[in-house]
Amino acid sequence: MKYQVVIGLEVHAQLLTNSKIFCGCSTRFGAEPNSQTCPVCLGMPGALPVLNGKVVEYAVKAGLATNCAITPRSIFARKNYFYPDLPKGYQISQYELPICVNGCLEIEVDGEIKKIGITRIHMEEDAGKLVHMETMDAGEKSYVDLNRACTPLLEIVSEPDLRSADEAVAYLKKLHQIVVYLGICDGNMEEGSFRCDANVSLMPVGSDTFGTRAELKNINSFRFIKQAIEYEIERQADILDEGRKVVQETRLFDPATGTTRSMRGKEEAHDYRYFPDPDLVPLVIGDDWVEEIRGTLPELPDVKRQRYVAEFGLPEYDAEVLSASREIAEYFEACAALYPQAKTISNWVMGEVLRALKEDGREIADCPATPRLLTDMLQLIEKGTISGKIAKTVFEEMYKTGKEPARIVEEKGLVQVTDTGAIEKIIDDVLAKEPGQVEEYRNGKEKLFGFFVGQVMKASRGKANPAMVNELLLKKLKG
Amino acid sequence: MELYELTIHELHRKLKNREVSSVEATRSMLERIGAVEDRVRSFITVTPEEALKNAEAADRRIAKGKIDVLTGIPVALKDIFLTAGIRTTCASRILENFIPPYDSTAVAKLKEKGIVLVGKLNQDEFAMGSSTESSWFGTTRNPWHPDYIPGGSSGGSASCIAARQATATLGTDTGGSIRQPASHCGCVGLKPTYGRVSRYGVIAYASSLDQVGPVTRDVADCAIMLGAVAGHDPKDSTSVNLPVPDYSAALVHDVKGLKIGLPREYFIEGLDPSVKKAMDEAIATYQGLGAEFMEISLPHTDYAVATYYLIATAEASSNLARYDGVRFGHRNTDARGLLDMYMLSRDEGFGAEVKRRIMLGTYALSSGYYDAYYLKAQKVRTLIMRDFIKAFETVDVILTPVAPTPAFKIGEKFNDPLQMYLSDIFTIPVNLAGTCGISVPAGFSREGLPIGVQLIGKPFGEETILRAAYAFEQNTEWHKRKADM
Structure with a gap:
């Protein structure tokens, strides 16, 4: 039988605040275990949470950038379960009244634009980390590092609107781009700053009743999300073809084999006993604050892309590449302010500049060939002082040394022969x-x-x- | 009179006039504790070294002329208040050896004023109980009669005052845990409005109900202690940012024209005749002072106990999850595997009443039951709150008994939780409504056990109930009687 896949994604984005969501401890990654803790994030008796205002600001930014409504009065709730990396025995999260609701994002797959709904965005605290070790004397031991406990997360939940692995990847990339653009998340998937769970189910083509879903966990790259979903589609299709039933369960993705395996079934699912956290008062967000935050939003990639086409006459492809990250866009716009031929700039940025950066793993913000140097060089080409071909040599030198292009041309005797x-x-x-x-x-x-x-x-x-x-x-x- | 018998304001005068030193007062108190502790068992931990260190520091401060009304005053704290470096158990085996790394805000405020900490007081385990019988460290006795309970959960805070083992104490009140033992031991006990005193560093039982308050010899001391600990704390989001009035200045001897409400629903069958008598006499006293009485109705009173035991236990089931043996507290070391460690550590660490409430609360929050229990209870809580708001449209304070009976005998209700729970029937609604209440001595039973009456005030109306309590105290002799030890 032919099946239609239905996918919804839950994304966790770690926020780039300096301090944790409910205490003043640093969120810096990689410090000595348990060195960034206090009574609050250790879950000491008597300790109480106090909400970090920056987290709220970032959550509102994310909500506005994904076309959500901001809830004027949202509530923190406790999600109760026991685990050694969860010091209080509950996670402070949001449940019935999250801070952002009813948003959407547009994605493009195979030239078609599709709107993907965002059910909700809520704030929550992260758990700590367990470190398992073999010891000489005591066998296997587990250690708890609570540096990460209480660091702020946003959970962004999509509607089950995605219909293929490619759509899921496109949505995830779009969301990733937005949170990084907003400067609220570093987007590092390997370190887990941006991670994703996928709910996947199948239904016969033409049906409008969703099948039983499996929740896939531990997916930490764009490639893996595609792999995991595609494997899961195949697995569920085989089950349905054989006339069996898909079991509602949580499945763990294994990047080594590209497969998923059962982690826990529905009957083992926790009853989290959510209830409003009595230690935190309802979070009231006034319209004026929302508007103030809206005013600080950067131009988002979609708008930027359209503007590059309209304002600079760039082809769609160029506009897409140049607006892909805020840093590239800033570099391009700095060039465009100094030199009028946008397409020429675009060619150089997409070509030599990005290639050179990729080769030595540098960020564009640290590019030695600054917008001024690059555009000075373009002027030399335009004036006929050097040819486009020689310019590549000049660029190499300029990138290596940061020297003025005119000086490079002079020192190396690269002036074009026009006699x-x-x-x-x-x-x-x-x-x-x-x-x-x-x-x-x-x-x-x-x-x-x-x-x-x-x-x-x-x-x-x-x-x-x-x-x-x-x-x-x-x-x-x-x- | 011995130094240990003095009130805060009496001892303060002597300290200020340099008639006595804090070290002398402290030694007197430590000797008194030593002399009677066997018969009362108010304390879980006595801290003589800390006390003398504090007293010496207080004397140096007094010598510099920087005396505060609490400087050099021997104070004891319910063992629910975290004290940095001093064992804090909450009367539970699970925290038997827990030494906190920080002070609760209330303790830090008292320390700033230069109090002398003489020890940590017995209570019901995790403040769950009305008799101090559920403590892992044994039962505290009522100083007025060793066969009787002192009340609870702040039983040690009240017995300690009645036995004159500290000049003043702090307790906490979730459903009556300050007012009921104060009543049973013949002390003054005040539960402030929710949000008036920071809960930071106070071991949580039921977060939306817990409040810190004083237990003292008289109303003037009560005002001093409340003023010392009240106020906004940036570390407690539920503490309210309102200025702290001068509570001592509110103690004027005038209740003329004060409108006092008598809630119809509180005069129930089963009210002990001695309690009824105390109430009648209190009414007569106030009438004599020119106060006006009117009958009021708090129609949802009947539902208060049930509502309380859903909300409090639900919150407790979550608050007590952190006692898992992982980072602090009791851990079973023979456990095989994680789940086993959790179960054995908690099974050994918690007593029967705590387990009962964790189970009740877990049930109330479970999926499929949440709406019928927890959510319904929250709705009833709102109705109870509205009862009070409506009543306070016509009256300034409400006068009620504190408990339906005087202190009961040790063991009498321990195996009958429902009967035990009903002993808080008059105090619980005040916590649910989030407002304030004070218990003042108002009589004695035939057995010679003290009986208190309760004045309930409007939210943040502490000044009014203190004034009413003060006027009553000035016109009665009950607070002058002392337990014969």
């Missing part, structure tokens, strides 16, 4: 060396023209003005 006499002399030498080829050309083998251009450019060590070479060469060959 007719000098170019004619080089042409004469080349033609004199290749009498056979000249003969063939003149007998009609015109595609040899390119060969002569190449030889002339080579002989001039790339410095001859290509347009003049073309013109003079043609004249000489036609003789």
Whole structure:
């Protein structure tokens, strides 16, 4: 039978606040175990949570950027369960009244634009971390590191609107781009700052009743989400084809094998006994605060992309690449403010700049070839001081040393040869060396023209003005 | 009169005039504790070294002329208040050896004023009980009669005052835990409005009901202690940011024209005749002072106990989850595996009443039962709150008994939880409504056990109930009687 897949995603994004959500401890990653803790995040008797205002601000930003309604009065709730990495025996989260509801994102897959609903966004605290170790004397031991306990998370829950693994990836990428753009999450999937659970179910094509879903956990890359969902579709289809029933359960994705395996079934599912946390008062957010936060939102990628097409006349593809990250966009816009030919800039940024950065693993904000240097160089090309080809050499040097392009051109003697006499002399030498080829050309083998251009450019060590070479060469060959 | 017998304001005068030193007062108190503790068992931990250290510091401070009304005063605390470096057990085996790394805000405020900490007081385990019988550290006795309970859960806070083992104490009140033992031991006990005193560093039983308050010899001391601990605390989101009035200044001897409500629903069958008598006499006293009485109705009173035992236990079931043997407190070391460790540590660490309430609360919050129990209880709580709001539209304070009976005998109700729960029937509604109440001595039973009456005030109306209590105290002799030890 043919099946329609139905997917909903739950994303956890760790927020980039300096301190934790309910206490003043630092959120810095990688510190000595338990060095960033206090009575509150250790769950000491008598300790009480106090909400970090920055977390609320970031949650509102995320909500506004995903077209959510901001709940004027939201409530923190306790999610009760026992685990050694959860010091209080409950996680403070939001349940019935989350801070953001009813949002949506547009994604594009195979040229089609689709709206994906966002059910809710809520704030919660993270748990600590267990470290399991073999010891010499006592066998296996487990240690608890509570540095991460109480760090702020946003949980962003989509509607079950996704219909393929590709749509899921597109949605996830879009969301990732937004939280990173907003500067509220570093988006590091390997370190778990941005992680995803997927609810996947199948129903016969044409049906409108959702099948039984499995919840896939532990998916920490875009590649894995595709793998996990595709595996899960196959697994569930096999079960349904055999006339069996899919079991509602939580399944763990194993990146080593690309498969999922059962973690716990419905009957083992926790009863979290959610109830409003009596230690925290209802969170009331006034319209004026929401508007104030709205005013601080950066231009988001979709809007930016459209503006690049409209304002700079860039092709869709270029606009997409240049708006992919806030840093690239900032670099591009800094260039565009200094040099009017946006498409030329775009070619260089998408080409040489991003390639060079990728090669040595640098961020564009740290690019030694700054927007000013790059655009100075583009001016040199435009003035004819150097050719586009020589410019690549200049760029390499500029990227390596951060030197002014004009100085590089001067020091290396890269000024373009535009003197007719000098170019004619080089042409004469080349033609004199290749009498056979000249003969063939003149007998009609015109595609040899390119060969002569190449030889002339080579002989001039790339410095001859290509347009003049073309013109003079043609004249000489036609003789 | 011995130094240990003095009130805060009496001892303060002597300290200020340099008639005595804090060290002398403290030694007197420590000797008194030593002399009677066997017969009362108010304390879980006596802290003589800490006390003398504090007293010496207080004397140095007094010598510099920086005396506060509480400087050098021997104070004891219910063992629910975290005290940095001093064992804090909450009367539970699970915290038998717990030494907190920080002070609760209330303790820090008292320390700032230079109090002398003489020890940590017995209570019901995790403040769950009305008799101090559920303590892992044994039962406290009523100083007025060793066969009787002192009340609870702040039983040690009240017995300690009645036995004159501390000048003043702090307790906590979730459903009557300050007022009921104060009544049973012949002390003054005040439960402030929810949010008036910080709960930070106070071991939580039921977070939406718990409040810190004083237990003292008289109303003037009560006002001093309340003023010292009240106020907004940025570490407690539920503490209210309102200025703290000068409660001592509110103690004027005038209740003329004060409108006092008598709730019809509180004069129930089963009210002990001695309690009824105390009430009648209190009414007569106030009438004599020019107060006006009117009958009022608090129609949802009947539901208060049931509502309380759903909300309090639900919150407790979650609050007590942190006692899992992982980071602090009792851990069973023979356990095989995690689940086993949780179950054995908690089974050994908690007593029967605590387990009963955790189970009740877990049940009330369970999926499928939440709406019928917890949510319904919250709705009834709102109705009870409205009862009070409506009543306070016509009266300034409400006068009620504190408990239906004087102190009962040790063991009498321990195996009958329902009877035990009903002993808080008049105090519980005040916690549910989040408002304030004070218990003042108002008589004695035939057995010679003290009886208190309760004045309930409007939210943040502590000044009014203190004034009413003060006027009553000035016109009665009950508070002057002392337990014969």
